[in-house]
Amino acid sequence: MNYVLHLLIMICIYSILSLSLNLLVGYTGLLSLCHAAFYGIGAYVSALLMTKLGLNFFLALPVSVIISMLLSLLVAYPSLRFKGDYFILTALSFQIIIFSVLHNCAGFTGGPYGIPGIPKPHLFGFEFNSLPLFLLLSVILASLVFFVIYRISSSPFGRVLKAIREDELATLALGKKVAGFKIQAFMISGGIAAIAGGLYAGYITYIDPTSFTLDESIFILAIILVGGSGNIKGPIVGTVFMIILPEILKFLGIPDTIAPNVRQMIYGALLVLMMFIRQQGIAGEYKFE
Amino acid sequence: MNISLSKQNNKKEKQLDTTSKDSRKSCILELKDVTKRFDGLIAVENASLVFSKGKITGLIGPNGAGKTTLFNLITGFLKPDTGTICFNNYTIDGLPPWRIAQLGIGKLFQDVRIFHKLTVLENVLLARKEQPGEKPFISLFRRRRAIDVEKMNIDEARNWIKFVELGEREDSLAEDLSYGQQKLLVIARLLAGGFEVLLLDEPTAGVNPRMIKSVLDVIKRMAQAGKTLVVIEHNMSVIAEISDWVYFMDDGKVITFGKPQEILEDPEVRKAYLGV
Numbered sequence: 001m002n003y004v005l006h007l008l009i010m011i012c013i014y015s016i017l018s019l020s021l022n023l024l025v026g027y028t029g030l031l032s033l034c035h036a037a038f039y040g041i042g043a044y045v046s047a048l049l050m051t052k053l054g055l056n057f058f059l060a061l062p063v064s065v066i067i068s069m070l071l072s073l074l075v076a077y078p079s080l081r082f083k084g085d086y087f088i089l090t091a092l093s094f095q096i097i098i099f100s101v102l103h104n105c106a107g108f109t110g111g112p113y114g115i116p117g118i119p120k121p122h123l124f125g126f127e128f129n130s131l132p133l134f135l136l137l138s139v140i141l142a143s144l145v146f147f148v149i150y151r152i153s154s155s156p157f158g159r160v161l162k163a164i165r166e167d168e169l170a171t172l173a174l175g176k177k178v179a180g181f182k183i184q185a186f187m188i189s190g191g192i193a194a195i196a197g198g199l200y201a202g203y204i205t206y207i208d209p210t211s212f213t214l215d216e217s218i219f220i221l222a223i224i225l226v227g228g229s230g231n232i233k234g235p236i237v238g239t240v241f242m243i244i245l246p247e248i249l250k251f252l253g254i255p256d257t258i259a260p261n262v263r264q265m266i267y268g269a270l271l272v273l274m275m276f277i278r279q280q281g282i283a284g285e286y287k288f289e
Numbered sequence: 290m291n292i293s294l295s296k297q298n299n300k301k302e303k304q305l306d307t308t309s310k311d312s313r314k315s316c317i318l319e320l321k322d323v324t325k326r327f328d329g330l331i332a333v334e335n336a337s338l339v340f341s342k343g344k345i346t347g348l349i350g351p352n353g354a355g356k357t358t359l360f361n362l363i364t365g366f367l368k369p370d371t372g373t374i375c376f377n378n379y380t381i382d383g384l385p386p387w388r389i390a391q392l393g394i395g396k397l398f399q400d401v402r403i404f405h406k407l408t409v410l411e412n413v414l415l416a417r418k419e420q421p422g423e424k425p426f427i428s429l430f431r432r433r434r435a436i437d438v439e440k441m442n443i444d445e446a447r448n449w450i451k452f453v454e455l456g457e458r459e460d461s462l463a464e465d466l467s468y469g470q471q472k473l474l475v476i477a478r479l480l481a482g483g484f485e486v487l488l489l490d491e492p493t494a495g496v497n498p499r500m501i502k503s504v505l506d507v508i509k510r511m512a513q514a515g516k517t518l519v520v521i522e523h524n525m526s527v528i529a530e531i532s533d534w535v536y537f538m539d540d541g542k543v544i545t546f547g548k549p550q551e552i553l554e555d556p557e558v559r560k561a562y563l564g565v
Contacts, residue, residue: 159411
């Protein structure tokens with residue numbers, strides 16, 4: 001039972017990540033490879049505020065969101081200059097820089113040892129210390145994120161983002177300040193990813209840089225590519241699929257020593273397969289070309 | 290110099306919006322001695338053109354004459370090396386493309402540039418200027434306002450879709466339309482944007498003959514509605530049929546201009562264009 005609850009909590013966390021990344025990838029057409037960096041920023045800022053300053057989770061989380069939004073400008077501004085492949089490299093370098101900072105600023109972030117002893121979230125003396133209660137908190141936060149993303153993406157704002165994805169020059173020629181829209185998309189996406197980070201820190205109570213690597217960014221992107229981008233269903237379908245799939249593999253009796261490798265192989269094969277048979281993902285509407 | 294002028298302009302934008310309604314001056318868009326070079330190649334050289342309100346001006350010339358470059362200079366996608374571009378008596382060269390579009394100059398791209406994965410209605414809606422819902426904060430927290438304006442915009446967009454006779458295709462994806470219909474869609478998009486000046490780059494190219502008539506009808510009706518149109522066109526019968534005034538360009542220079550009949554019979558034009 002605990003195992004199922006754990007999976008559901010992870011599905012909530014990754015739904016938040018994939019929904020927010022979809023705003024950039026599926027709506028704006030920016031193949032961003034640094035989402036785990038914002039996830040990490042959220043986790044570390046919340047964890048540091050809680051452990052070093054003794055701040056409550058529910059105060060630390062909004063602060064981490066704001067900081068992540070501000071740091072997202074570091075990728076947003078270069079993205080206005082660099083298009084296509086060059087943008088992918090820009091995002092990639094941001095991912096690597098953030099990882100290096102987390103890994104090497106040992107005095108501040110604990111370096112490779114990470115931050116242990118992060119308190120569980122509590123509100124008015126009520127502590128989310130059991131799995132069902134934490135699941136409740138995760139579901140509430142994930143639903144809130146779903147609601148926010150739904151409203152934003154179905155609004156005229158979301159429509160402009162899609163137009164930018166389809167044709168940036170034509171969008172400019174209609175009088176839309178494309179740069180401004182891209183920057184807002186980055187800030188919203190980065191800010192929401194930080195919520196997932198804070199939630200993860202409060203759940204696991206211990207974080208280290210290995211949770212926020214390039215592999216993690218690729219995994220979040222793979223969720224969107226498999227599930228589908230450009231609408232709100234795709235990321236959810238992708239998250240459920242990609243979280244449950246490796247768990248099913250566990251029951252196949254593959255020895256533990258090779259299980260992680262087999263998992264990577266299956267992810268890779270799955271991505272190649274999707275590119276052949278269904279480029280827009282299981283439930284998506286936008287194809288990468 | 291130009292840039293400082295346009296910066297002053299920025300401050301005067303509000304003024305400009307109000308004065309433009311009162312000013313009934315016939316000249317709405319004017320280019321003075323505009324030159325643009327690309328690495329030694331002169332694309333446009335000392336071009337001076339004037340476009341009048343409510344008129345259709347044809348822009349003709351062989352390939353590479355600098356016609357499309359001229360459009361890109363007007364819309365801000367390129368910046369002129371020298372010369373000035375005035376719109377409603379304000380200098381607009383040096384302003385970014387989105388700003389020039391907001392001021393009221395719209396362009397039909399040669400390669401239509403529709404938003405493929407969006408519906409016909411969404412394509413047209415995007416052109417509407419006043420959209421509070423384009424601010425994420427408003428669409429999250431002040432939805433009432435966003436929804437009210439969106440309803441008005443949808444009505445307006447539907448009218449323009451009907452105007453170009455695409456009413457039945459409103460919910461189709463733009464990519465599912467025929468090429469001719471896509472041109473009509475882009476025209477509806479320009480109309481919904483409320484642009485005062487419309488620059489049409491080969492509106493009938495690649496459109497089947499039956500559809501050309503619809504496109505030309507729409508163009509004429511736009512001029513009657515008081516819009517200023519500039520049309521780049523290779524089809525001489527189209528130019529003869531719709532334009533009030535014609536500029537002939539070759540090698541980046543304006544060679545001659547005048548009424549369409551005069552220009553089309555000009556021996557120099559015939560030589561450069563038709564090789565006769």
